[in-house]
Structures are given as structure tokens and as C-alpha cells.
Amino acid sequence: MTAPDPEHVKLDAVAPAAAPAAATLGAGAGAGLLRGRFAGGVHPALHAINRSLEFDLRLWREDLAGSRAHARMLGATGILPRASVSAILAGLDQVQRELEQGSFVPQPADEDVHMAVERRLTELIGEDGRRLHTARSRNDQVATDLALHLRGAVQEARAGVARVQRALLELVARDGEAVLPYYTHLQRAQPVHLGHTLLAYVEMLALDADALDCAPQRCPLGAGAGTGTGFPIDAQLTASELGFAAPEPNSLAAVASRQHATRFAAALAGTAVTLSRLGGELVLWCSREFGFARLGDAVSTGSSIMPQKRNPDGAELLRGKAVRVASAHATLLELQRGLPMGYFKDLQEDKPALFDAEDQLGQMLAVAEAMLRDIAFDRDAMRAAVDEAGGHLLATEAADWLVRQGVPFRQAHGAVGALVRAADARGVGLAELSDAELRACDPALGPGVRAALSVEAALNARSSVGGACLQNVRAQAALWRARLEAGQA
Numbered sequence: 001m002t003a004p005d006p007e008h009v010k011l012d013a014v015a016p017a018a019a020p021a022a023a024t025l026g027a028g029a030g031a032g033l034l035r036g037r038f039a040g041g042v043h044p045a046l047h048a049i050n051r052s053l054e055f056d057l058r059l060w061r062e063d064l065a066g067s068r069a070h071a072r073m074l075g076a077t078g079i080l081p082r083a084s085v086s087a088i089l090a091g092l093d094q095v096q097r098e099l100e101q102g103s104f105v106p107q108p109a110d111e112d113v114h115m116a117v118e119r120r121l122t123e124l125i126g127e128d129g130r131r132l133h134t135a136r137s138r139n140d141q142v143a144t145d146l147a148l149h150l151r152g153a154v155q156e157a158r159a160g161v162a163r164v165q166r167a168l169l170e171l172v173a174r175d176g177e178a179v180l181p182y183y184t185h186l187q188r189a190q191p192v193h194l195g196h197t198l199l200a201y202v203e204m205l206a207l208d209a210d211a212l213d214c215a216p217q218r219c220p221l222g223a224g225a226g227t228g229t230g231f232p233i234d235a236q237l238t239a240s241e242l243g244f245a246a247p248e249p250n251s252l253a254a255v256a257s258r259q260h261a262t263r264f265a266a267a268l269a270g271t272a273v274t275l276s277r278l279g280g281e282l283v284l285w286c287s288r289e290f291g292f293a294r295l296g297d298a299v300s301t302g303s304s305i306m307p308q309k310r311n312p313d314g315a316e317l318l319r320g321k322a323v324r325v326a327s328a329h330a331t332l333l334e335l336q337r338g339l340p341m342g343y344f345k346d347l348q349e350d351k352p353a354l355f356d357a358e359d360q361l362g363q364m365l366a367v368a369e370a371m372l373r374d375i376a377f378d379r380d381a382m383r384a385a386v387d388e389a390g391g392h393l394l395a396t397e398a399a400d401w402l403v404r405q406g407v408p409f410r411q412a413h414g415a416v417g418a419l420v421r422a423a424d425a426r427g428v429g430l431a432e433l434s435d436a437e438l439r440a441c442d443p444a445l446g447p448g449v450r451a452a453l454s455v456e457a458a459l460n461a462r463s464s465v466g467g468a469c470l471q472n473v474r475a476q477a478a479l480w481r482a483r484l485e486a487g488q489a
Contacts, residue, residue, distance in 0.1 A: 047109075047111070050111060050345070051110075051111050051112070052111070052112045052113075052348050052351070053106055053110050053111065053112050053113060053116055055351055055352050055355060056112050056113045056142075056145075056351055057106070057113050057116070058355065059113050059142075059145045059146070059149055059351075060099050060113055060117065061096075062144075062145040062146075062148035062149050063113050063114060063117055063141070063145050064092055064095065064096055064117065065148060065242060066141060066144045066145060066148065066221060066238075066242065067088075067092055067117065067132060068089060068092055069221070069237075069238040069241040069242050070132070070135075070136055070221060070238060071085050071088045071089055071092070071132055072085065072089070072237075072238075072241065073233060073234050073237045073238045073241075074131075074132075074134060074135065074233075076234060076237060077231075077232055077233060077234050077237075078232075079134060079135060079231050079232065079233070080131055080134065084128045084131055087125045087128040088121070088125065088128055088129065088131070088132050090125070091121045091124045091125040091128075091129060092117075092121060094124055095117055095120050095121055095124070098120070104120065107119065112138075112142075113145075114138050114141055114142065114145075118132065118133065134231065135222075135224070135229045135231035135233050136221070136224065136229075137223075137224045137225040137226075137255070139223070139224070139225045139226055139255040139343045140220045140221050140222060140223040140224055140225075140251075140254060140255055141221070143220035143221075143223070143254055143255050144219060144220045144221040144242070146258075146260075146261060146350075146351070147215075147216040147219065147220060147244070147260065148242065150214075150215050150216060150260055150261065150264055151215040151216070151243070153264065153358050154212055154213060154214065154215040154264065155215075156358075156362070157212050157267075157268065157271070157358070157361060157362075157365075158209050158212050158213065160361070160362060160365035160366070160369075161205050161208060161209045161212070161271060161365065162209070162484060162487075163365065163369050164205060164275075164365055164368050164369050164372065165202050165205050165206070165480070165484060166484055167368075167369045167372035167373050168198045168199070168201055168202050168205075168372060169198075169202065169477060169480055169481055169484070170372075170373070171194075171198055171372060171375070171377075172194075172195040172198050172199060172473070172477045173477065175194055175195075175377045175379070176193060176194055176195025176196075176198065176199075176473055176474075176477060177193060177194075177195065177470060177473075178193065178194040178195075178377060178379040178382055178383070179191050179192070179193060179194070179379075179382060179383055179386055179455060179459070180192065180194055180197070180292060180382035180383070180385060180386060181382075181385050181386055181391065181393060182197070182468075188385065188386075188388075188391040188393055189393065190393050190394075190396060190458070191386045191393050191394075191455045191458055191459055192459075192468045193459065193468060193470060193473050194377065194382070195473040195474075195477060196468040196472075196473050197281075199473065199476050199477060199480070201274070201277075201278055202480050204274045204277075205271070205274055207270075208267065208270050208271040208274050209271075211263075211266070211267035211270055211271075212264070212267040212268070212271065214260060214263045214264050214267060215260070215264075216244070216260045217244060217245045217246070218239070218244055218245060218246050218247060218248045218249070218254075219235070219238060219239035219242055219244035219246070219247050219248060220247075220248050220254035220255060221235065221238045221239070221242070221247070222235030222238060222239075222247050222248075222251075222254075223248055223251035223252075223254035223255050224251065224255075225255065225343070226251055226252050226254075226255045226256065226342055226343055227251055227252070228251045235247035252341055252342065255342075255343050256339075256341055256342055256343055258332060258335070258336055258347060258350050261332060261350055261354055262329070262332045262333060262336070264354070265328050265329040265331075265332045265353070265354055265357055266329045268325050268328065268329070268357045268358065268361050269322075269325050269326040269328070269329040269357070271325075271361060271365075272321065272322040272325035272326060272357075272360070272361055272364060273322050273326065275318045275322065275361075275364050275365070275368050276318050276319040276321075276322035278315075278318060278368060279314075279315040279316065279317070279318025279319045279368070280315075280318075280319055282295070282312055282315035282318075282371060282375075283312050283315045283316060283319075286312050286315070286375075290381075290385075291378060291381045292377060292378055292381055292382050292385075293375050293376065293377045293378065294375070294376050294378070295310075295312055295314075295315075295371055295374060295375050296374030296375065296376070298370075298374055299314055299367070299370050299371045299374045299375075300312065300313075301313040301314075312371075314367040314368075314370070314371050315371060317364075317367070318364055318367070318368060321360045321361075321363065321364050322364070324356070324357075324360050325357045325360050325361055325364075327353075328353040328354060328356060328357035329357070331349070331350075331353035332350055332353060332354065335347060335349055335350055335353075386455055387455070389423070389427060389428055389429040389432075390424065390427070392420050392423065392429070392430060393455075393458075394429075394430060394431075394452075394453045394454070394455070394458055395416050395419070395420055395430065396416075396458075397452045397453055397457070397458045397461070398412075398416045398419060398430055398445075398449055398452065398453060399412040399413050399415075399416045400412075400452070400461075401448075401449045401452040402415060402416070402442065402444055402445065402449075405444045406444075407442065407444050411442070412442075415441045415442035415444075415445065416441070418441040418442075419433065419437075419438070419441045419442075419445070422437050422440070422441060429453075430453055431450050431453040431454075435447050
């Protein structure tokens, strides 16, 4: 997920320079808006640590939307004259144009996006700009901005997940019937269709998409600093204009809670972990040791010293960046741990962590899709790994065959274990053992077991719900294609 445009707004040039300890930032520009209680300016060190404009400027669209809704409500309820509301709305339109065009100039004293917008609005329209904040606090203002932001971020993340799912389904259609080993403990275990493995990621990403669907439905605007307001506001009016179902029913919870952001961060982390597992799979499959797949040139990297190298950096970074995304969730949890009820400046630090997690997951989804659309599978190499004599991927089939002959499963398990030892001793597959060698492991092991000891028979037998048989793979792929076409990721 990317920031909403204002990368062209230059902040470095207006950051307050280091100053002697005794120096203070004057009460000019935005600084004076909040200094009426104090005898002088703010210490530069405090201003520097308190300032959040560098990261919350990306909320300017949401801030303007909230301010427009608030201004219209103030006019509709008679709290402000219609003429003042008209001036405010025209001024906010001009602020938006400046932000879109890159001509908006933040000032050193602008503490955050809210104060920067209000300062510029007041410069443009005069005294009416100072009226906008009537019946509003920065506490409910930032909570509303964040709620609006989450709504867009949720949509963007879910759209990215759906694109990865579509790329996986295209691979299922192209190569899904290929057979490769299914691994447990990174040891070859049973044969499986490639499509079944890829569809597993489609399913896991669907659960991630469900978790991502956690945008707030109630609007914090109107909660004020935390106890509401004495003005006759119409909170339902602003909630409806901003696309929320209703206002928040508890003003304290509205400004003090960051639960929606925390839930979203948890969902981002879960999605990142799923992608990290896909990345780990691609790293193995594309290695010489496995040789199951090859990433295209555009999604591979080289070495600074070894000319022959073909590195899956994108897949490796799916693993590495998952740690970074998960840490954002931990940050939001820790920021709130032990906080008494109310608003605290600690909560300002929610946005750097959340925004970074959104951005990193956006990169992860993009590179995952790119790799899936530029990968070639080696069907022969995958099948060779299944058929290799020492793998004994069909041992479970032999045990199941014995069970069908009336042998208790634990006895069958032990008998086939002995069968595997015998095959290992000769360096052959289970089906290549003689009839006498079969019976030596268990009298019930007759030549009929060989019919079960084929990859195709083993796969066809896996017809239980969710099983790996080809019929299930085809049905699940068709179901998911239909769901994604209908927008039901």
C-alpha cells in the first residue's frame, strides 16, 4: 500500500534545525494555535519529538474529508453561519489543490497534518478558518482520519491478495496436474498434484482476506476530546456523509481505542506470514537441489562476485519482510498495553508502524504476483523426485491395502516399515520386491498389493473432502475462479 500522493511535499526543508537548549520555537505560524496557556514558545527538542507531520501528512485526504463533513454539519445545525461554512469549504478546496499540485508548503511550526491544514486554511480565508475546529478535538479528528484511512487500506490489501490468488489459479490451470512430492519435516512423504499445493495457498490467502476485512463501521467524529461536546451537533449526519453506518456510541472508546488499527495490523501480519511460506517454497523449488522450478530473469537477481548466480531475492524477501510486518502488530499492541482510558500521546506512534506494515505488504503482494507470473515448472524433475526408489512415497498405500485385507492399522504400519527396510537394503522400490519378500514382512502381503503401489492409484484414492485427487483439484480450481470473478476473494 502506498502513501496517498504528497511525496512531492518537501518536509526536510522545513524541519526545525537543532538549536541551543535555551532556544524556543516562536509562536508564529502554527505554533501559536496551541500556546495560549503558556508564557512562551515551545522548546525545539519537544517540538521535534512531538511533531508527526513527516508521517501523518499521508492522511491529508482523509483529514480534508473529515473537515468538510464537520463544516457542513456545523452549518446544518446552525452552530456556524452558512457564510462561514461556505468560506471554509472553499478554503479547504484550495488547500486540496495545493496538496495535489505540490505547492503546499509546510511550516516549521506545523505539528501535524491537522494543524498544517488549519494553519493554511486560516491564511487563505482569515477568521473563519479558526471557526472550523468548533465542537471538535484533534482526538476525534485523528481517530476519524485513521478510520477513513483503514477503509481504503483494507480495500487495497484485499485487492492485492486477490491478484496473487488469480496468479496462483493461472498456474493451476497451466501446470496443476503435474505431480511432485508432498513433504513433511522436509522429507518426501506422499505424491501430490502441484495444483493441490497451489490451491492450499489460495485457501490460506482467502482466510487472510477475511481477516483483512476489518474496516471500522462507526464514526469517531463528534467524540471531541473524549467526553463529547456541549454543542448541538448531528453526529449521524457526519457519519453518513463519511460513509459510516453510525457514530461511535461511546465517546471515550472513540478516541482511546486503536482496536481497528490493531486488528488490521494483525491481519497484515497474517497475510505476510502466508506469503513468507510461499516465498520459502519458491526458494526450495528453484534451488539446484530441488530443481522443480525456475524464476524468470526479470524476477531473479545476480551476485556481486559470482557471475553464475541466479538468486531468488524476491522470494527470500517475502520471508524477511514478514518479520517487519509482524513487528508492526507487536508495536500497536505494546503501545496500548497498560494505558489508562483516555487519549495519550503514545498513540501517535501507531501510524509509523501501521503505515510501514501496509507499505511492506504492498511490496510483498506485488513481487509475489510478479514471480508467480514468471515461473516455469520442470514436470520431469518433480516426477523423478516422486519416483525415486529410496523415497518410498507409496508406503502409506501399502499399509492402507493391508487394512483393507483386515489387518489392524498398527500391525499394517509395522509390516510396511519392515517392507521399507527390505527395499532399502536392496536399493529398490516397494513394488520391485519379490512375492517372498512381501510375505516375509507380513503373510497378508500378497502380489495384489502392487496394484496399489502406483502414483496414479495413490492420487486417485485421495478422494475424501479436500483430498488431493485430480477431480478435487479441478473442482476447487473452478470454484475459486468463479469466486474471484464474482469478487468474492
